Amino acid sequence: MSEAKYLQTPLTEEIIAELKVGDRVLLNGVVYTARDAAHKRLVALLKEGKELPFDLKGQVVYYVGPAPAPPGRPIGAAGPTTSSRMDVYTPLLLEHGLKGMIGKGKRSQAVLEAIQKYKGIYFVATGGAGALLAQCVQEAEVVAYPELEAEAIYRLVVKNLPLFVGNDIYGNDIYEQGKKEYQIAPCP
Amino acid sequence: MREIKVERLTEVVKRLCQEACVYLNEDVEAALERAYMVEQSPLGREIIKQLLQNKDIAKETGLPICQDTGITIVFLKVGQEVHFIGGSIEEAINEGVRQGYKEGYLRKSVCHPLTRENTKDNTPAIIHYEIVPGDKVEIIVMPKGAGSENKSTATVLTPAAGLEGIERFVCKTVEEAAVNTCGPLIVGVGIGGTIDKAALLAKKALLRPLGKWHDNNRLAALEMKWLKVLNDLGYGPLGLGGRVTCLDVHIEVFPCHIASLPVAVNVQCHAHRVKKACL
Numbered sequence: 001m002s003e004a005k006y007l008q009t010p011l012t013e014e015i016i017a018e019l020k021v022g023d024r025v026l027l028n029g030v031v032y033t034a035r036d037a038a039h040k041r042l043v044a045l046l047k048e049g050k051e052l053p054f055d056l057k058g059q060v061v062y063y064v065g066p067a068p069a070p071p072g073r074p075i076g077a078a079g080p081t082t083s084s085r086m087d088v089y090t091p092l093l094l095e096h097g098l099k100g101m102i103g104k105g106k107r108s109q110a111v112l113e114a115i116q117k118y119k120g121i122y123f124v125a126t127g128g129a130g131a132l133l134a135q136c137v138q139e140a141e142v143v144a145y146p147e148l149e150a151e152a153i154y155r156l157v158v159k160n161l162p163l164f165v166g167n168d169i170y171g172n173d174i175y176e177q178g179k180k181e182y183q184i185a186p187c188p
Numbered sequence: 189m190r191e192i193k194v195e196r197l198t199e200v201v202k203r204l205c206q207e208a209c210v211y212l213n214e215d216v217e218a219a220l221e222r223a224y225m226v227e228q229s230p231l232g233r234e235i236i237k238q239l240l241q242n243k244d245i246a247k248e249t250g251l252p253i254c255q256d257t258g259i260t261i262v263f264l265k266v267g268q269e270v271h272f273i274g275g276s277i278e279e280a281i282n283e284g285v286r287q288g289y290k291e292g293y294l295r296k297s298v299c300h301p302l303t304r305e306n307t308k309d310n311t312p313a314i315i316h317y318e319i320v321p322g323d324k325v326e327i328i329v330m331p332k333g334a335g336s337e338n339k340s341t342a343t344v345l346t347p348a349a350g351l352e353g354i355e356r357f358v359c360k361t362v363e364e365a366a367v368n369t370c371g372p373l374i375v376g377v378g379i380g381g382t383i384d385k386a387a388l389l390a391k392k393a394l395l396r397p398l399g400k401w402h403d404n405n406r407l408a409a410l411e412m413k414w415l416k417v418l419n420d421l422g423y424g425p426l427g428l429g430g431r432v433t434c435l436d437v438h439i440e441v442f443p444c445h446i447a448s449l450p451v452a453v454n455v456q457c458h459a460h461r462v463k464k465a466c467l
Contacts, residue, residue, distance in 0.1 A: 022231065037304075067255045067295040076293055077246075077255040082335050082368050104335075104426065105368035126238045127335065127370035127426055128459040130255040131246040149306070150255075150295050162238065164231060164428065175367045178429020182229060183422030187359040188352075 004162070010058030011099040013119045019165050021172035025123060026160040031060040031102065033154040035081055038145055039089040046092055053144035053153060056093060060100035060123075065150035066140070067130065074140040075156070077130030080104040083122070087111050094118040106175040107167060115167050123163035124174065136161040189271050190323040192467055194280035197272075197327065200465045201284025201313075204329035205260060206292035208463040209252040212243040215398040216435075216460050222399075223372050223425075223432040232430030236372075239425075239458060254370075254459040257294035258331030260285045260313040263395070267322035282311040297334070316388065325467040328395060335457055336373070339365035342387045342452035351410075354379060354451050358414060359421070361453040362433065366423035369457055372435045374398065375418065376454035381442040383450050390454035393438035395462060402439060411437045 002023060007015060009029035019025070032054055034042065045052055063083055067076030083103030090101065091114035099120050104127035107115075115122060125133060139157040146152050166174045217240070224236045246253045262281055266272075289296055289310040296310045341361045345353045358377055365373060378389025401408035415437045424430020435458065444450055 024234070065255060065295065065297075067252050067257060068293045070250065070293045073249075073251075076295070077252040077257075079255050081256070082338070084368060104370065106427065124426065124428065126235050126242075128254045128457055129238050129242040131249060131251040131253060132238055132242040134251055134255075135245060135249075150297075166428075174428050178229070178231070178424060178427070179422045180429075181422070182424055182429045182431060184420035185417070187363055187421065188355060188417065 009060050009100070011060060011121065012058065016099065016119055016121045016169060019121055019168055020170070021165050021168050021174045021177060023165040025163045025165060027060070027123070027163055028159055029157065031062045031156050031158055032143070033062050033064050033066070033156060035063055035065050035151045036085050037148050037151045038153050039086050041145065043089045043092055046096055054155070057097040058099050060102060061093070061098060062156065063101070063103035066134070066154070069140065075134050075137045078134040078137055079130035080125040080127055083107055090114060094120045102163060106173070112167055112171065112173065116169055116171055119169050121165065121169070122167040124166040125161070125163050133161065189269055191271050191273050192325060193274040194272050194277055195274055196467055197277065197280040198284040198287070200327050200467065201262065201281050201329060202288040202291070204327065204463040204465055205285055205288030205294065205331065208329050208331050208461040209257045209292060209294050210246050210250055212246070212253055213460070213462060216458070217243060219398040219435040220458065223435060227425065227430050227432045229424050229428070229430035231428050232425040232432065235425040235428070252294060253461070254333060255295055256297060256333035256335065257289070258333045258461070259298055260310060261330040261332050261391070262313045262315045263318070263328040263330070264315060265318045265320050265326040267324045268319050269323040270325055278315060281313055281315055285309070285311050285313045326464065327467070328462060328464045330395070330462045333457060333459065336365070336369045336455045339369050339455045340390070340453060342383055342450070344383055345449040345451055347447065347449050349449060355414065355417065357451050358453055359417060361455065362418050363421065365455045366421065366433055367427035369455055370459060371423065371427060372425055372432045372458050374435050374456040374460050375437045376456065377437065377439045378452040378454070379439065379441045380444040381450055382444070385442055386450035386452040389440040389442055390452040393440040394454055394456050394460070396438050398436045407439050407441065411439055
């Protein structure tokens with residue numbers, strides 16, 4: 001397995017062009033959280049031509065609904081949620097400058113095409129490693145929709161968040177490659 | 189007749205909710221350690237390594253293993269000689285969930301199915317009651333995340349579909365789950381009864397400790413066979429490719445109507461959280 005690559009947000013097209021499916025990444029800097037409800041609102045704002053609560057350009061969105069922060073900690077457990085629920089909203093966000101997404105699970109064909117067209121990148125975080133990933137979050141602040149609680153948009157500052165590249169701009173898909181490499185027999 | 193105050197249920201449920209979400213059971217830990225030895229994919233091994241670190245961090249910090257602290261499922265086995273006093277059993281259990289999720293800083297993930305309005309305290313719990321001989325009460329708390337439950341399935345096959353048809357259904361379910369649910373997975377299969385009974389059997393099958401085959405030899409052989417079939421699919425940890433797609437397959441069966449063959453598959457993630465207590 002290759003050495004992990006240290007990345008800093010916001011992401012540029014030059015950085016993204018160097019990333020390939022299966023690469024290990026340690027991400028640093030600001031990322032924004034958003035799940036289903038927040039995505040729905042962001043896309044509605046874009047369709048109405050209104051301003052978003054944060055500038056999408058070069059940013060990374062983390063699909064996470066963290067557990068409440070215990071006293072003395074910036075955040076509770078904070079692992080990824082299933083990305084496919086965001087698939088219907090993702091192409092429009094990429095079109096408006098979003099560069100990176102962090103989640104778990106396979107993306108739709110439309111998202112894969114949008115990643116190639118708008119030069120984005122999809123990272124997979126280890127689902128179910130909520131305590132480990134929370135340790136990488138240094139700051140957390142709600143920037144929009146506090147009434148959504150766990151589903152609000154948080155601005156996180158992360159240090160060495162461990163990720164794998166799931167889809168790159170070259171049209172590769174880790175879920176297809178991985179299965180192909182290790183399959184002994186298909187479904188009977 | 190043995191009298192038990194319902195407030196004792198509240199205390200136990202509260203404690204079990206918190207313990208289940210933070211402390212991974214030893215059987216799951218051992219299964220992950222075995223998976224680490226067996227897995228050939230470097231990415232897969234890295235993922236399992238992170239999961240083993242994750243459970244240690246959760247234990248040290250008191251943070252939940254996973255942020256999806258689930259909808260709370262409670263299995264209550266009540267001895268028929270027990271008389272509960274001091275209020276409603278159901279309300280006492282829900283109060284335990286309410287207190288456990290608030291005091292344990294666990295995520296509240298329960299909402300109205302149509303308005304999607306959050307109940308804000310993770311209630312109501314899904315409670316399964318069973319009346320058994322004796323004067324004891326067994327309480328099992330199983331917080332279940334949506335990532336795995338969303339990929340669980342149930343169907344009614346024709347008797348002609350037979351074992352082959354069941355195997356195909358289990359396999360298709362795991363194929364769908366493997367790239368979205370947090371694997372390595374644990375697969376509970378309920379065969380027989382009615383559609384509702386099969387679904388409950390599938391979930392109850394998950395309660396058996398990992399690494400323990402069915403007591404019935406024929407079913408144990410089937411569990412071994414299907415575990416191999418599922419792992420040969422190559423999905424691996426998190427579906428990124430590898431040898432360990434599933435940690436275990438547990439089957440439970442119940443007689444059914446001569447004209448039907450109900451089958452349910454309850455998919456469980458590696459964050460398999462189950463805690464038990466007795467009163």
